[in-house]
Amino acid sequence: MRGVSPGHPDKERHLVHDDLRSFLAAIQSTGDLVDIDDEVDWDQELAGIGRLGCERGAPACRFNNVKDYPGWRIMCNPIATWRRMAVAFGLPADSPVPKLYETYAAREQQLVPPVKVKTGACKEVVIPGDRVDLFDLPVPMVHEGDGGRYLGTWDLVVSQDLKSNWVNWGMYRFMVHNERLLTGFPRPTSHLGKMLLDGYVPEGRPMPIAIAIGCDPLSHLAAAATFRIAGNEADLAGGLRQAPVELVKCETSELYVPASAEMVIEAEVYPDRVNQEGPYGEYPGYRSGEMGNAICARVTAITHRRDPILTLDTTGFMDSSATSTSISGAIAIQRRLEANGVPVKAVYVPPEGGVHLAIVSVRKGGAETARKVIDVLTVRRALISKVIVVDVDVDVFNMAAVLHAFATKCHPARGMHVTSYVGRANTLTPAYTQEERVSRSGASVAFDATWPPDWAADATPVRATLDSMYSPEIQRRVLERWKALGL
């Protein structure tokens, strides 16, 4: 762990975690990590504990005694709470959510390219492909009824465009099929999917990938982020960390991975093979039956630390995406709306919405704005299917105020603006039928909870709250007397 240079644009001094272990020490000191030394079964029991932890907002767990796998450790749900995300940013654990949004948005603007190093901790043990056995790793069975054991739940998958220098980091799930075969579900609309389908498949070439597990938390946050096409998430990770990520070359490809990773699984995606992947209980909080639509990769090498810690996100309601994908998704939405001329003030993706709902406040509302919001957000792919557009006086982080605006200001007939699409829907959206999943068909809707801009001010309803329906003098007196009145 190290401090940020005093000259950095951020006014506050933060601590940067160079690896998973530094982060674990930090969340242990804030009471946000529990060590579990009793034996726990990798087959559902371990993930069941993690799952309940997500649902209860409990501390993260480090399992030090995994059945059938003596000596291995598994760390569960790295940044599934705002407290742990705050620590990952180097902020006090009790930092308010808007502060985390503000921090992400500021650092995202200051990209820091990675640096290459000759070696790193992830190279302490090197297992060549012909000696790889994925069953030597304590890969958990996450939920009863999943298609198999999932290795990539909190990972950082590196791939490179065949025709350019674009390197993608993504967080994609991977399932163990046998000793060397993985199947995975980076969606076809993902950046990895685009690289594969546009570059390697037409040429019939296998695509090298590297699945890095147990890196520093902000590198994983960058991998999970909604980032622009042709943008290198390694630069984003450096920005979020305010320090470059150190990268080391893979053993069997030209890809580079974070040197401090706990483990790296190098593989090649077949351009002409498939096998079963899924079903899997996913971040929207359901197992939706999206199986039969995936990629297939053969492991070419594994490297890891001498005593590696595997990381696991017990996906489902309020998993790590509730903070990680939400915050990066919200900032990406804000940037995209700004770039397209929408008068946006703030965006919030509430964790409880399973990354399917966004709250957008705008300086000028009305049907035209709401329609533009939904059109802009569904141009290439549509991960979020519901957007509530509110006026600028509604605090997007205050869900009571948002719900009030939605319930009262959204016209039940004219307030919904729907757009339908084929080929770019989120196949994990539980509301879709199996047929819609297969064809990637879906729809998104904007709920316009703003006042129509053509309504005259003297005919627009006035909100019956202290800050809207009382004079400044009365407001001041009420606030001044509040405590003295015993309230």
Add this chain to the structure above:
Amino acid sequence: MSNEYETFARDPQRLLSGREVVLTLRDLTPGRRKYRGVSVRAVVSRPPRPGEPRLWIRSVVGNRDPQPCSVRIVEALPEAFAAVPYSDFFQAMERAERR
């Protein structure tokens, strides 16, 4: 060979037709290799036939049919099916079945 497997099916009736079908099985033998996948050509029977490994069928959302089957493995197949990435896996298995 294991004593117990599970498989995932979009159309369970295809598996229960009594003819040879192509499917991917998950080995349920307890231990480090539990849930290992294997692609096979096999005949599925319900009710289960004596002496054959037990087979459980799960739906595409992972729900297990409580009625057990048995499976007679005719042939082990290559570990993956020929198809471009993101192809429908169930259709790829049906194509392999016709070969």
